[in-house]
Amino acid sequence: MQIKADTPGQYIEQLPGERKEAMTRLRHIITANLPDGFSECMSYGMIGYVIPHSVYPSGYHCDPALPLPFMSIASQKNHISVYHMGLYADEKLMGWFLEEYPKHSKAKPDIGKSCIRFKKPENIPFELICELAGKMQAQEWISLYESQIKR
Numbered sequence: 001m002q003i004k005a006d007t008p009g010q011y012i013e014q015l016p017g018e019r020k021e022a023m024t025r026l027r028h029i030i031t032a033n034l035p036d037g038f039s040e041c042m043s044y045g046m047i048g049y050v051i052p053h054s055v056y057p058s059g060y061h062c063d064p065a066l067p068l069p070f071m072s073i074a075s076q077k078n079h080i081s082v083y084h085m086g087l088y089a090d091e092k093l094m095g096w097f098l099e100e101y102p103k104h105s106k107a108k109p110d111i112g113k114s115c116i117r118f119k120k121p122e123n124i125p126f127e128l129i130c131e132l133a134g135k136m137q138a139q140e141w142i143s144l145y146e147s148q149i150k151r
Contacts, residue, residue, distance in 0.1 A: 003075065008040055008047040019075045022121035023047075026073045026082065029130040037138025038070060046074035046083070051138050061149070070141055071133065079110075079117040082129060086136045088114035089148040093135060097128070104128040 005011035012023050027047060031040055039052045043066070050067035053059055060066045072083040087094045101109045104125030110117040118124045136144075 011047055015075050018121050022080055022124055023075055030133045033130050033133040035137045043069055046072040048072045056142055079119045082116045083114050085114050089144050100128055
């Protein structure tokens with residue numbers, strides 16, 4: 001499902017009903033719980049949460065013209081995805097997430113390197129995603145990114 005949008009609001013407006021509701025709720029809990037230093041934007045065709053150049057002038061090593069990505073949410077063809085780069089880079093955070101997941105969902109987690117996939121919107125553990133969004137400060141992500149990913 002490729003959605004062409006210039007703003008997060010435009011992105012969500014193009015979604016079908018149950019997807020729109022779930023994505024709106026994800027967007028709300030993420031923006032309400034991300035610590036200072038992150039900004040919402042469109043990034044790689046998804047709703048992204050990044051560290052802007054005003055905070056981290058170096059940008060993303062793959063394309064320094066882009067801000068440093070941290071989280072994203074997307075409505076894909078067969079699922080809704082939550083991307084969290086900190087899960088990929090921080091084993092302790094991933095361990096916490098996997099330990100907490102069964103307390104919030106009966107479904108088995110479907111996780112890639114930094115992607116959490118939800119085939120059914122009703123299986124999204126919103127409270128857990130809310131907590132995950134607030135787990136890492138912007139400066140913590142920058143330090144982790146520079147030590148683990150950017151080489």
